[in-house]
Amino acid sequence: MSKFRLYLEENNRSPLKQLWREFRRQHSAMAGLFLFIGFFVISLLAPLVTPHDPYLQVDELLLLPPSWNAAGLVQYPFGTDDLGRDLLSRMIKGTSYTFGFALITVAGALLMGLLLGALAGMSKGVKSSVFNHILDLALTIPSLLLAIIIVAIIGPGLINTTWAIMLALLPQFVHGIRNAIDEELKQDYVIAYRLDGANDWHVLSRLILPNIWEKLTIMATMALSTAILDIAALGFLGFGAQAPLSEWGAMISDSLDLIYLAPSSVAIPGLLIFTAVLSVNLVGDGLKTAILKRRQS
Amino acid sequence: MTRYLFRRLFLMMFVFLALSLLAFSLGYLFPGDIVQNLSGLRQIDESQRQQLVAYYQLDKNYLQQYLAFLNRIVHGDWGLSFASQQPLLQEVKLLLPATLELAAYALLLSFIIGIPLGIVAAFKPDSIIGKSISALAMIGYSLPIFWWGLLLIMFFSLALGVLPSAGRIGVLYEIPHHSGFMLYDILQADISYRQEALHNALQHLLLPTVVLATFPTTVMVRFVRDAMLNVWEQNYIKTARAKGLNRGQVLYRHGLRNALLPVIRQIGLQFSTLITLAMLTEVIFSWPGIGRWLIDSIYQRNYPAIQAGLLVISTMVIAINMLTEILHAFFNPLARRG
Numbered sequence: 267m268s269k270f271r272l273y274l275e276e277n278n279r280s281p282l283k284q285l286w287r288e289f290r291r292q293h294s295a296m297a298g299l300f301l302f303i304g305f306f307v308i309s310l311l312a313p314l315v316t317p318h319d320p321y322l323q324v325d326e327l328l329l330l331p332p333s334w335n336a337a338g339l340v341q342y343p344f345g346t347d348d349l350g351r352d353l354l355s356r357m358i359k360g361t362s363y364t365f366g367f368a369l370i371t372v373a374g375a376l377l378m379g380l381l382l383g384a385l386a387g388m389s390k391g392v393k394s395s396v397f398n399h400i401l402d403l404a405l406t407i408p409s410l411l412l413a414i415i416i417v418a419i420i421g422p423g424l425i426n427t428t429w430a431i432m433l434a435l436l437p438q439f440v441h442g443i444r445n446a447i448d449e450e451l452k453q454d455y456v457i458a459y460r461l462d463g464a465n466d467w468h469v470l471s472r473l474i475l476p477n478i479w480e481k482l483t484i485m486a487t488m489a490l491s492t493a494i495l496d497i498a499a500l501g502f503l504g505f506g507a508q509a510p511l512s513e514w515g516a517m518i519s520d521s522l523d524l525i526y527l528a529p530s531s532v533a534i535p536g537l538l539i540f541t542a543v544l545s546v547n548l549v550g551d552g553l554k555t556a557i558l559k560r561r562q563s
Numbered sequence: 564m565t566r567y568l569f570r571r572l573f574l575m576m577f578v579f580l581a582l583s584l585l586a587f588s589l590g591y592l593f594p595g596d597i598v599q600n601l602s603g604l605r606q607i608d609e610s611q612r613q614q615l616v617a618y619y620q621l622d623k624n625y626l627q628q629y630l631a632f633l634n635r636i637v638h639g640d641w642g643l644s645f646a647s648q649q650p651l652l653q654e655v656k657l658l659l660p661a662t663l664e665l666a667a668y669a670l671l672l673s674f675i676i677g678i679p680l681g682i683v684a685a686f687k688p689d690s691i692i693g694k695s696i697s698a699l700a701m702i703g704y705s706l707p708i709f710w711w712g713l714l715l716i717m718f719f720s721l722a723l724g725v726l727p728s729a730g731r732i733g734v735l736y737e738i739p740h741h742s743g744f745m746l747y748d749i750l751q752a753d754i755s756y757r758q759e760a761l762h763n764a765l766q767h768l769l770l771p772t773v774v775l776a777t778f779p780t781t782v783m784v785r786f787v788r789d790a791m792l793n794v795w796e797q798n799y800i801k802t803a804r805a806k807g808l809n810r811g812q813v814l815y816r817h818g819l820r821n822a823l824l825p826v827i828r829q830i831g832l833q834f835s836t837l838i839t840l841a842m843l844t845e846v847i848f849s850w851p852g853i854g855r856w857l858i859d860s861i862y863q864r865n866y867p868a869i870q871a872g873l874l875v876i877s878t879m880v881i882a883i884n885m886l887t888e889i890l891h892a893f894f895n896p897l898a899r900r901g
Contacts (some may be wrong), residue, residue, distance in 0.1 A: 287830070293720055294698075323863070345597075363836070380716060385753045400581060404834070406578070406835055406837045406877060406880045407873075407877050407879050407880070408835045408836070408839040408842075408876065408880065408886055409835075409836075409839055410839040410842055411838070411839070411842075411857070411872070411873060411876055411877070414857060414858070414861055414869065415589065415869060415873060417866075418593060418861055418863060418866065418869050419589075419592050419594070445623060483637075491705065495708075498707055498709075499707065499708075499843055500710060502709050502843075503846065503858060504862075505861065515707075515709075518709070525713075525717065525721075526721075529717065532710075532717075533711060533714070536707060536710030536714070537715070539710065540705055540706055540707060540710065543705040543706075543707065544701070544702070544705040547701060547704060547705050548701070553699070
């Protein structure tokens with residue numbers, strides 16, 4: 267027997283559940299979420315799921331075409347590169363470099379941004395004004411230029427570019443978090459809480475953080491797509507991941523010389539970057555819509 | 564408005580001060596010898612070194628060194644490039660127009676395509692057209708630009724062979740250097756093959772412009788769409804509808820004017836991204852602009868050039884940022900308060 271409800275019941279779900287309900291209604295966002303989880307799992311388990319050693323050079327199998335080609339082998343679905351390394355394994359391994367390092371970068375930038383943003387948001391007067399102006403400068407320097415300068419100072423490499431991108435992402439986080447905190451501080455319930463005797467730390471941890479985490483998530487997804495694109499771009503230019511590492515951008519620049527012989531070795535890593543960024547953007551857009559709808563209801 | 568202008572100008576001075584401090588400290592932060600990094604000279608013998616130390620006031624304290632640095636920048640002595648041993652300011656002057664030309668056409672294209680598409684997408688957000696515009700914008704927003712450029716080269720230059728893949732103009736055409744802006748130079752030049760040269764230059768311009776315009780266009784579509792949807796909810800729109808205006812009239816008289824105002828500001832905010840993307844586009848299409856020059860400078864460890872590039876590009880971005888902010892405040896009295 268189906269449940270029969272006579273009276274309209276008050277629907278008091280937790281904010282998170284309401285958010286999930288709104289999020290689940292958007293098919294594109296759900297597709298993005300599944301892709302995102304897929305990339306996340308692969309980047310964690312990359313060493314376990316690669317069918318071959320991504321760095322093993324097999325001399326007999328140089329430039330093997332993909333398996334849908336008549337000359338391809340089914341053991342090597344995407345074929346091999348000019349050194350006889352399995353492309354599928356390299357791409358799986360590359361997930362942890364491009365996608366995984368982007369996640370770490372964003373997490374680091376978010377934490378630092380939270381700290382600095384909280385400091386800037388809670389302080390007043392000259393201190394906050396000076397801070398703001400420095401931020402304005404940092405926001406205007408193009409991220410790639412900043413990364414180039416950092417690479418010039420500390421040298422190329424995946425870890426160094428991670429720091430560079432983290433620094434390049436930081437200003438927008440601090441800016442966004444500072445504005446969000448400013449907006450929260452104007453609310454009446456903050457004043458009421460202060461009148462009850464709460465100090466800055468109480469206000470920040472009990473009122474502000476629970477109220478701005480939605481904005482934080484949206485900022486983080488936007489930053490994540492930038493971080494993936496930047497890591498890949500720096501890898502492509504040769505400033506990021508160095509020779510044997512199979513970072514997706516670096517893989518594209520490695521196979522550029524072979525673009526006539528093996529166009530798929532340029533096309534597939536690019537497609538992966540595109541898919542990863544698309545999944546992040548889909549999730550971010552879905553979250554934004556879900557939050558908007560939850561607020562309205 | 565005057566008060567606002569003064570405050571903005573004061574802020575700009577502060578930002579330029581911070582920028583010059585950063586550029587100054589780079590001389591010390593970069594690896595290698597400070598005298599080499601400042602002057603751009605590779606081989607420096609002992610007597611020359613003493614001269615340079617005196618000229619750069621390296622024996623004095625940091626404040627005096629910084630003041631000397633500012634003085635040199637203002638007077639146009641930016642040092643030499645490690646790679647070419649040419650004065651950096653001259654090099655930058657030759658390269659900057661190429662980048663500006665590319666960026667300007669891309670920005671223009673993004674307006675011409677992005678704004679109407681955004682309005683259409685907002686007008687009927689749930690129709691097929693609205694949804695497909697949003698989906699296209701999402702795809703363009705996620706494309707890695709270097710890969711997108713390579714794909715277009717693979718298709719149009721390698722497979723079809725209809726468009727050139729590198730450079731600003733074919734080597735057959737000699738265009739006297741005037742302003743550095745290719746199309747303007749061709750139109751100005753007194754040559755018999757003007758038509759052909761113009762055609763060729765436009766062909767070279769097409770692919771890089773499209774690649775560079777992709778991201779700003781999608782940002783513009785999303786931005787205009789969101790702004791329109793937001794304005795459409797406002798009470799004055801309902802009032803206008805209630806007074807009997809039809810949709811088109813409301814859109815033109817009340818919707819567009821309010822929704823397109825923030826677009827002016829968006830130009831300034833997007834410009835920094837645009838320059839980043841222009842650097843990548845220049846590398847892919849071998850476009851002889853300042854972005855490719857900067858990236859080459861890293862490969863060659865050409866530190867004076869990186870410093871000069873930082874100064875020029877950041878100054879440009881800051882100036883455009885300020886200009887759009889002021890324009891925005893000029894049109895929108897509400898923005899003058901903040």
